[in-house]
Amino acid sequence: QKEVEQNSGPLSVPEGAIASLNCTYSDRGSQSFFWYRQYSGKSPELIMFIYSNGDKEDGRFTAQLNKASQYVSLLIRDSQPSDSATYLCAVDGSNYKLTFGKGTLLTVNP
Amino acid sequence: ETGVTQTPRHLVMGMTNKKSLKCEQHLGHNAMYWYKQSAKKPLELMFVYNFKEQTENNSVPSRFSPECPNSSHLFLHLHTLQPEDSALYLCASSQQQGEGEKLFFGSGTQLSVL
Numbered sequence: 386q387k388e389v390e391q392n393s394g395p396l397s398v399p400e401g402a403i404a405s406l407n408c409t410y411s412d413r414g415s416q417s418f419f420w421y422r423q424y425s426g427k428s429p430e431l432i433m434f435i436y437s438n439g440d441k442e443d444g445r446f447t448a449q450l451n452k453a454s455q456y457v458s459l460l461i462r463d464s465q466p467s468d469s470a471t472y473l474c475a476v477d478g479s480n481y482k483l484t485f486g487k488g489t490l491l492t493v494n495p
Numbered sequence: 496e497t498g499v500t501q502t503p504r505h506l507v508m509g510m511t512n513k514k515s516l517k518c519e520q521h522l523g524h525n526a527m528y529w530y531k532q533s534a535k536k537p538l539e540l541m542f543v544y545n546f547k548e549q550t551e552n553n554s555v556p557s558r559f560s561p562e563c564p565n566s567s568h569l570f571l572h573l574h575t576l577q578p579e580d581s582a583l584y585l586c587a588s589s590q591q592q593g594e595g596e597k598l599f600f601g602s603g604t605q606l607s608v609l
Contacts, residue, residue, distance in 0.1 A: 421598075428585055428600040428602050428603050429585075429598075429600050430600070473537075473538065475538075477596065482543065482553075483540070487535070487537045488537075
């Protein structure tokens with residue numbers, strides 16, 4: 386059973402701080418890793434993807450991947466109240482099948 | 496119309512009803528998916544279609560019946576559902592490129608089974 390684990394939160398940070406969201410996965414053969422953001426009552430939206438070990442930056446978002454530790458994280462710099470949402474980690478499997486974590490609820494306080 | 500559109504947004508049905516969910520993607524993608532999202536649970540993949548051929552059926556009960564007439568349209572036919580089937584049903588599409596699936600989701604159908 387392939388698993389993706391995330392802390393459910395809520396993770397609460399003040400406006401302007403760095404939010405750090407973490408995810409571990411069980412399938413060592415996984416090659417692609419995704420972060421989706423889901424606002425309350427809305428559908429998930431892809432915000433970051435990473436394929437190689439190391440860091441990938443896009444604006445205020447940085448995805449970090451460590452395949453040896455089976456760990457992927459998402460950092461949000463200068464957090465804004467509009468970043469308040471549930472963040473879903475997803476890991477690829479075979480046959481175009483993603484495994485999702487339960488998500489971490491992030492609250493950014495003004 | 497852009498992106499992935501789903502109808503209806505909300506659906507209430509009795510256990511003896513038959514209803515269908517509709518999804519249409521305007522992105523030129525070749526793969527379409529049905530996901531189920533329940534409270535406190537991860538997104539669950541139900542079905543995958545690639546070039547309108549079903550490539551995945553994730554042990555879904557037969558009371559859920561998918562149909563994919565072409566690469567742009569996807570249906571989920573529902574009959575004799577159970578109250579535990581109440582959930583958000585999400586359609587998604589992607590352009591399968593062999594480097595991980597970037598999914599684009601529709602707005603979902605919130606289903607309540609009474």
